[in-house]
Amino acid sequence: MITAGIDMGSRTIKVVLLEDLKVEGAPQLNYAVRKAQIMFPGELDQDQAAERVYDDVLAAAGLKREDVAAVYATGAGRKQVKFAADAVTEMTAGARGAVFFFPSVRTVVDVGAEEGRGIKTDEAGKPTDFAGNEKCAAGAGSFAEAMSRALQLSLQDFGEASLKSDKTIPMNAQCTVFAESEVVSLIHASTPKEDIAKAVLDAVASRVCAMVRRVGIENDVALIGGMVHNAGFVASLKAAMGVDELKLPEMPEYVSAVGCALLAAETRH
């Protein structure tokens, strides 16, 4: 059986096709990602973009819509996926996906473009508590992106630059607008870019960590979402949370889409 999960993020759409695997000698079902695809909708409306990326991933996998048993959607734009059989929140999808990749995980930190959130999960991948940032981008990926623009660095260079700094510059940023003005002040004070990058990522990590602490940090901890690709942020978050290890999935931005596809499959078994 094949199921699909679509994560309609604010910046990108991620779609995953999941298939059952019969493991020899193991009675239980297992799953593997058959195909995954990401899309920047650009000028497209969300519903049109969802249709297109879904068709694209099916074509890439050599499948037709009727080959897919069920499609579940998640993400901020999940209600725009008209062909989805059901929709679940980012908390439910993220927790399920993270526990699929790392069964020992009990705390999931999800930092995407729009929102950062902390999710407490049980061993089945069902969320038992969650907290997220509200009307503030300072705990989300878009914040780091805006700050990298201010420093005229690519997002990847921004993260790598921060790793070269051992300075701690406190930023009291409560929002992107204020933080940008703080960054400008640091630039005018001839502060090295590396130090500014670390200050920004420390600030993001601090806000994310404060959110996660609301639900309580219980090992193991996984970080999912696009910010996993930012090595500087990962280092800052580890330091802020005081954990020895953060579980980092190989496909961090697809974890919630995988969680969705799993939920779709599990309801059909």
Added chain:
Amino acid sequence: MNAPAKYPSEPLKLWKKAKELREQYYLNYARAKENGGLRWSGSAWALDAIPAGLGDDVYSLTGEPYAASIAHDRKFAKSCMDAAESYGFARDLCSYMRIYWGGLHLNKYLFGGEFPKPDFIFQSQICCSHSKWYQHVAKVDKVPDFYLDVGVGPYKDLDASRVAYVANQLHDAIEWLEKVTGRKYDDEKMIAAVKNEMRSTSRWADICALNKAIPAPLDEKTMYSLYCLATLQKSAKWCADFYDELYDEVKDRVARGIAAVANERCRVISDTQPPWGFLKVFRYLETYGAVSVGSLYTFGLEGIWEDKPDGSWGGRTTPMEKGIEIRDRDTALRLYAEWNLSKPQWQHFYDPQLKTDMMLRIVKEWKCDGVMLHLNRGCEGLSLGIMENRLGLSKAGVPVMTFEGNMGDEREFDEVRTQARVDGFMEQLGLRKLAA
């Protein structure tokens, strides 16, 4: 296809009367001068039986429910807040206070005409905004003001000297009222008002206690329109009588199994004032079959409670029910002070644990599945310690959802994001949306 109703449901018969009483209250205040009456303004928490001793033609405008009424009118609320901010007041102050001030400066009354100027201010102080709010009104309107300090510590630590501290201020207040109004004070009217307030607030608690029933006979969105009568004039006979009637109707609903939400399958409580312009959040809960059965706010702002012999929480037995005679001013004032100091919604100002304990009690006795905490940026008083409440509830194993907002300032409330939070919380509680 519609999901079949789990329980019978029907509208509240007294709904219309509650609306009429509320409207009459605001019109009475506006028209007080037509027959030589007096007007005063102060908080919904003011000890309003005291001005009642000045006569039957004395009308109040309590600031919080008035501002909440304006908050329903989002356009007018915004113009009021703009006016307050134009005057120089910061946007992060109490939104009720800003709305009230804005209406004052715009000279507009929600119920028509110019803002009716009070003759005096009579105000209790439990939070910072309460004291500054009416200092400004008194200054602008050039009217005398009296402030009652009720910050004597939690009820569990109350002793005779603390009661006397408040009661003595009430004695002072009466002298002050006679002086600034030129009227002779009538102790009999005050004593009658004290008794009315004790009836009102005990009975409201009794009504809330009826919501322990499954299915809940009342939902919190409806309760807002009912408890608000006590925030207007809890010491009035009309208010006490209305709650007696309401108690009978709600008791009858319980006996007949009438539900507020026909598909009730999950019970939650909320906390603090809701975002008044967006009460549809409570209707959104119903799409999951979830009902908010109340909150410490709706139960304890105007309800006075006690531990019953069986260990449950219920309406406090009034001194009259205990056979205590109230014949003189001093006895009335001492009993009245003590009664008010037991108000549940005042306790958390001293220690958030006291509020957590009461919330846990409500969760248990009202058989709730979770708590929705409104991180209300509009009220520093009721939001005080709210994250410690969250921690306490979570530690006790109660699922908690938080959402940010503001009771009066819609600029600080994100409806879509809040609905997304509700979606997540409902999933956490194992619920999916019911068929439309």
